[in-house]
Amino acid sequence: MRELELKYGCNPNQKPSRIYMEEGELPIEVLSGKPGYINFLDAFNGWQLVRELKNATGLPAATSFKHVSPAGAAVGLPLSDIEKKIYWVDDMDMEFTPLANAYARARGADRMSSFGDFIALSDVCDEATAMIIKREVSDGVIAPGYEPKALEILKSKKKGNYNIIQIDENYVPENIEKKQVFGITFEQGRNELKIDDEFFGNIVTENKEITDQAKIDLAISMITLKYTQSNSVCYVKDGQAIGIGAGQQSRIHCTRLAGQKADNWFLRQSPKVLGLQFVDSIRRPDRDNAIDLYIGEDYMDVLAEGAWQNIFKVKPEVFTREEKRQWLDQMENVTLGSDAFFPFGDNIERAHKSGVKYVAQPGGSIRDDNVIETCNKYGMVMSFTGIRLFHH
Numbered sequence: 001m002r003e004l005e006l007k008y009g010c011n012p013n014q015k016p017s018r019i020y021m022e023e024g025e026l027p028i029e030v031l032s033g034k035p036g037y038i039n040f041l042d043a044f045n046g047w048q049l050v051r052e053l054k055n056a057t058g059l060p061a062a063t064s065f066k067h068v069s070p071a072g073a074a075v076g077l078p079l080s081d082i083e084k085k086i087y088w089v090d091d092m093d094m095e096f097t098p099l100a101n102a103y104a105r106a107r108g109a110d111r112m113s114s115f116g117d118f119i120a121l122s123d124v125c126d127e128a129t130a131m132i133i134k135r136e137v138s139d140g141v142i143a144p145g146y147e148p149k150a151l152e153i154l155k156s157k158k159k160g161n162y163n164i165i166q167i168d169e170n171y172v173p174e175n176i177e178k179k180q181v182f183g184i185t186f187e188q189g190r191n192e193l194k195i196d197d198e199f200f201g202n203i204v205t206e207n208k209e210i211t212d213q214a215k216i217d218l219a220i221s222m223i224t225l226k227y228t229q230s231n232s233v234c235y236v237k238d239g240q241a242i243g244i245g246a247g248q249q250s251r252i253h254c255t256r257l258a259g260q261k262a263d264n265w266f267l268r269q270s271p272k273v274l275g276l277q278f279v280d281s282i283r284r285p286d287r288d289n290a291i292d293l294y295i296g297e298d299y300m301d302v303l304a305e306g307a308w309q310n311i312f313k314v315k316p317e318v319f320t321r322e323e324k325r326q327w328l329d330q331m332e333n334v335t336l337g338s339d340a341f342f343p344f345g346d347n348i349e350r351a352h353k354s355g356v357k358y359v360a361q362p363g364g365s366i367r368d369d370n371v372i373e374t375c376n377k378y379g380m381v382m383s384f385t386g387i388r389l390f391h392h
Contacts, residue, residue: 001026009037027171028142032155033163035140039118041068043142043165046120049073049227051169054122056195056219059239062102062129063224064117069232069247071113073224074105074240075216083108086268088284089132100128105240107136110261111288113244118142118163125150133157137285144169193387195222200360200383204368205375213238214335214358214381221337222360222389228339230390233347235262235354236335242266243354251340255347259354263328266355267295270319270327277313286311295319331355339389341365345374352378362388 003020017037019026035043042065049070053061059075076098084090087108096104099121107114119133121143130150133141140163141154154164178187200210200218210218217236224234228246233254235243243262245254267273268291276294278287290311293302299318302308308315336351338361348371351359359375363384375382 001029004030006037006040007034027168029166031146031151031164031166033140033158033161035163035165038067039140039163042066042118043120043140043167045227046070046118047142047167049223050120050122052195052223052226053220056223057216057239060097060099060102061122062099062106063120064103064106064114065120066113066117069229070106070224070227070241070244071117072106072109072241072244073220074102074109075220076100076102077105077239079104082269082274085274087111088287092131094128094131097126097128099123099126100132103129104132107132109240109242109265110244112292113261115285115288125154127153130154135284139163140165142167191226191389191391193226193389195219195226199385199387202363202384202386203381204363204372204384205380205382207376207379207381210358210381210383211333214333217335218337218358218360218383221335222385225337225339225391226389227391230339230392232339232391233258234337235259235351235356236337237262237331237333237355242334251338251343252346252350254338255336255350259350262334262354263331264292264295266328266331267319267324270324272316272319272323276316279311279313282311295324328354333357335360337361339391341368341388342371343367345370347371348374348378348380352380357381359383360385362386 002025003018006017008015009017019040046063046065049063050061057075061075063073064071079101087104089104116137116139118139119141124145125143126147127149130153134153142165154162175190177190178185197215221234221236224241225232231248231251231254233245234241235258242265243258245258248254290302302311332355334355335358336356341362341364343365357380359380359382
């Protein structure tokens with residue numbers, strides 16, 4: 001199959017639409033559904049991301065994509081009991097495979113952004129992973145293969161219309177890539193940059209001690225950024241992205257946006273949030289939205305009289321700003337990656353509030369000394385990679 005006709009492009013008025021190969025055949029097979037233009041953009045970017053994560057770490061990887069940027073990305077490390085609870089998989093009576101762990105973490109880190117995601121898996125989709133996917137609102141999945149039972153489970157989603165794509169894991173694209181804008185063709189060499197331990201060898205801070213876990217997290221942050229719409233910043237902890245700030249014009253706004261997402265991830269683990277008693281009839285998306293409001297500045301939207309009764313069995317106490325800060329002060333050993341240099345130390349100041357200890361960025365700002373000085377103030381470790389990772 002050299003081409004596949006699509007229903008429409010980015011929007012229903014953009015017709016005709018297709019994906020095609022100028023030479024050879026498409027490296028994919030659609031096993032179910034009818035993926036659209038944006039679905040395939042998410043699928044192909046997501047597949048590249050998880051393939052690189054697997055190559056860099058040796059662990060199964062998963063990502064949750066929305067609008068051509070990852071909402072979450074993770075490798076298959078075991079889930080803690082608290083993580084199982086905040087990712088809504090603690091009720092699943094099954095053995096969690098490494099791939100299932102990877103997707104639960106990728107989907108669960110930022111559940112608001114991951115709603116209606118397109119999934120990419122580095123390995124053959126197994127039954128346990130399919131069971132997690134089955135219960136989430138999702139547009140589709142791409143993987144190098146599917147176990148028979150997993151395929152049966154996935155095909156039952158959306159009344160048999162769930163998008164399931166199988167990709168040839170041995171497919172290698174051409175070195176030159178092209179796209180058109182306003183009828184004009186752009187051409188560039190593919191970004192084949194390999195990210196490994198040596199990528200972070202130029203440590204410019206006084207503290208130069210990087211743990212093995214931090215090396216994995218640094219790789220996850222930079223590989224994730226490689227496929228995130230720029231400007232972008234990514235916070236990572238223990239093998240998973242916990243906050244991704246994509247497509248912001250200002251670097252500090254990237255850092256703040258991603259930092260708030262990382263903070264929310266940690267706040268969801270606090271006793272106050274874990275102790276929330278939801279009404280039995282509440283739907284999963286409504287539960288996610290209620291938690292997001294409860295831990296944010298608009299908490300009265302769910303605590304006001306007449307509102308809380310529809311969400312909670314027992315009215316929760318306000319989660320005060322002081323209580324949230326006290327809890328967040330316990331977050332530590334977080335990694336932060338940036339796809340371009342930090343122009344000011346204010347980015348580091350914001351990162352510190354979210355427990356960041358390890359930083360990777362290209363360097364090259366005229367204010368590098370100020371950024372390094374700010375890292376030294378907090379005992380952080382910072383690597384200058386010398387490589388920008390813009391993606392558009």
